[in-house]
Amino acid sequence: MEKHYHIVTYGCQMNVHDSERIAGMLSELGYTSCDSMEDADIVVFNTCCIRENAENHAYGNIGMLKKLKAARRDMIIAVGGCMPQQIGKADILHKKFPYVDIIFGTHNLDRLKDYILAKRGRKKAVIEIQEKEGEVKEGEHPLRTSYPNAWINITYGCNNFCSYCIVPYVRGRERSRRSENVIAEARSLIADGYKELTLLGQNVNSYANGTDDIRFPEMLERIAAIDGKFRLRFMTSHPKDFSEELAKAIASNPKICRCVHLPVQSGSDRILKAMNRKYTSADYLKKIEILKKYVPDCAVTTDLIVGFPGETDEDFKDTLKLVKEVGFASAFTFVYSKREGTVAAEMPDQIPEEVSKARIMELVELVNSLTREHSAKYVGKTCEILCEGFDEKRGLFLGRDEFGRMGYFESDKNVIGEFVNLRVDEANGVSLMGKLV
Numbered sequence: 282m283e284k285h286y287h288i289v290t291y292g293c294q295m296n297v298h299d300s301e302r303i304a305g306m307l308s309e310l311g312y313t314s315c316d317s318m319e320d321a322d323i324v325v326f327n328t329c330c331i332r333e334n335a336e337n338h339a340y341g342n343i344g345m346l347k348k349l350k351a352a353r354r355d356m357i358i359a360v361g362g363c364m365p366q367q368i369g370k371a372d373i374l375h376k377k378f379p380y381v382d383i384i385f386g387t388h389n390l391d392r393l394k395d396y397i398l399a400k401r402g403r404k405k406a407v408i409e410i411q412e413k414e415g416e417v418k419e420g421e422h423p424l425r426t427s428y429p430n431a432w433i434n435i436t437y438g439c440n441n442f443c444s445y446c447i448v449p450y451v452r453g454r455e456r457s458r459r460s461e462n463v464i465a466e467a468r469s470l471i472a473d474g475y476k477e478l479t480l481l482g483q484n485v486n487s488y489a490n491g492t493d494d495i496r497f498p499e500m501l502e503r504i505a506a507i508d509g510k511f512r513l514r515f516m517t518s519h520p521k522d523f524s525e526e527l528a529k530a531i532a533s534n535p536k537i538c539r540c541v542h543l544p545v546q547s548g549s550d551r552i553l554k555a556m557n558r559k560y561t562s563a564d565y566l567k568k569i570e571i572l573k574k575y576v577p578d579c580a581v582t583t584d585l586i587v588g589f590p591g592e593t594d595e596d597f598k599d600t601l602k603l604v605k606e607v608g609f610a611s612a613f614t615f616v617y618s619k620r621e622g623t624v625a626a627e628m629p630d631q632i633p634e635e636v637s638k639a640r641i642m643e644l645v646e647l648v649n650s651l652t653r654e655h656s657a658k659y660v661g662k663t664c665e666i667l668c669e670g671f672d673e674k675r676g677l678f679l680g681r682d683e684f685g686r687m688g689y690f691e692s693d694k695n696v697i698g699e700f701v702n703l704r705v706d707e708a709n710g711v712s713l714m715g716k717l718v
Contacts, residue, residue: 286312287321291339292329294516295481296362298432299390300327303361304424306394314424318346323357323397328364330447332618336364343378350380357400359383361390366451368622371410379406386410387452391418414438414453419462429476429667429698435463435500436482441519443546444557444624445589445617448483455482457489464503471509476667476698478504480515486522498530505534510700512667512683516542521559523568525575532575538683539576540610543568544584548603549596552589555628562603569607580610580655580684587644588617588637590628597640604647610655610684611711612648616641649710656686656708663718664688666703668696688713 286307290300303325304314318324326343329335343360350356358381365371366386374384383396388411396407417437425431438453439446467478480500482488488497495503497515505513513536518527520543531537543565547553550561560568572579585604587597604612616637619626666688668680677689678696688703689712707714 284312284322285315285320286323286325287315287318288325288327289318289342290327291335292331292363294432294479295434296327296329297427298423298434298481299362301423301425301427301432302390302421303327303393304426305422308424309422310394310397319349321356323359325359325361325393328360328362330364330367330451330620332615334618339364340377343381347378347380357382357397359385359393359396361385361393363387363447363451365410367447371408375406375408382406384408384410388412388414391421414456417456417458419458429474429669430479431470431475431477432479432481433463433466433470434458434481435485435488439483440487441484441559442557444555444628445586445620447620447623450622452483455484455487455490457492457494460489460495460500460503463500467504468507471507471511474698475511476700477512477514480513483517484519484522485515486518486524486527496526498524498526501527501530501537502534505536511536513537514540518543520545520565520568523572525571528572528575531579539578540580540582540683540685541572542582545603546584546586547589547592547596548600549592550599552592552596555591555625556589557624562599565603566606581607582685583607583609583612585612585614585644585648586617587614587640588632590617590625590632591630592632601644601647604644604651609648609651611652614641614644614648652711653708656711656713659686659705659713660708661705663702663704664713666690666701668699668701670697686713687711688715690715690717692717
């Protein structure tokens with residue numbers, strides 16, 4: 282009988298791509314994808330621990346499988362990724378959910394096939410957490426699920442140790458893939474018909490630091506030189522390492538999207554120092570100035586955190602001031618989430634929940650107003666959209682322009698994976714509505 286798998290993914294784009302790697306392994310074992318956990322012979326939870334909500338969602342969904350597992354003893358449940366990689370978390374997961382069959386971390390994701398085969402021959406759970414990050418492994422065969430977009434990891438781990446962030450503890454220290462392997466993967470994906478490549482790393486700007494390999498701007502230029510019509514994106518950029526060379530590379534290569542995600546986190550120098558971000562608000566604005574010098578129409582997006590320990594009303598006002606000054610095209614906004622094991626978790630002056638909620642509401646209102654302003658500029662103009670899919674509820678095709686704006690439109694034929702020209706008739710927040718021309 283045909284065996285099926287279902288993967289539940291939490292968190293960032295790196296986790297999305299990790300799930301594609303997991304799907305590739307499961308496919309090699311003879312499993313095929315299905316849309317529900319109830320129909321699956323193996324369910325894999327690829328978890329995130331960057332914020333408490335992500336952990337709570339994972340706990341809730343794992344708990345929901347208790348009755349299903351009792352009814353189907355041969356079903357395999359696996360929990361992997363960032364959450365079990367935390368110190369002691371695998372034991373907590375095993376005690377809380379004794380019916381989970383396999384528990385693994387980020388550093389040994391590549392061994393999931395071995396764990397599944399081992400579990401088939403025994404009743405006892407397979408629990409293995411590799412404490413130290415290993416060498417970057419090549420030769421995997423991810424089962425990609427995001428056509429016409431494709432994710433390419435260029436680095437793993439992080440060396441920055443921002444005081445609020447758990448990533449270096451669960452993803453390990455930064456390691457870079459060799460440029461020839463990255464470029465070969467990009468060339469293969471373009472040959473296979475992918476139209477948008479996104480290079481991934483916790484800090485792509487520090488790619489290959491301390492090695493004899495090429496730097497990140499040259500990496501972009503070499504990939505952009507590959508024949509074919511496609512777009513090239515990257516994320517995430519750390520402001521401290523954003524360079525003039527990178528701005529020049531974006532400006533000189535039309536395939537590189539004029540859209541840069543540059544997380545600032547706060548506009549307060551005092552809070553930035555407490556966060557261990559290694560730049561000031563003035564430093565950040567200087568980077569924006571350099572970027573706009575070479576790419577005047579660049580859409581800059583960012584991440585913002587409110588309620589960091591010790592944040593005063595003045596600190597928050599500094600964040601609002603910086604947001605207005607930069608005029609971000611859009612932003613991801615978050616309330617600080619205390620993560621056990623990080624420096625910030627032990628800091629005094631944790632902000633009351635009601636204060637953080639009031640600040641996040643004010644910040645979101647400001648960000649949304651800026652987003653609407655950017656979108657309103659599209660009305661009456663024509664932009665190029667890469668069609669990514671079809672929205673069943675709306676009955677419309679959808680896709681993004683190079684600046685990241687999502688456009689919705691009707692089409693008499695299936696245009697998924699194609700570049701189309703959209704005349705924008707209406708703008709609603711981050712969404713554009715229009716007709717093909």
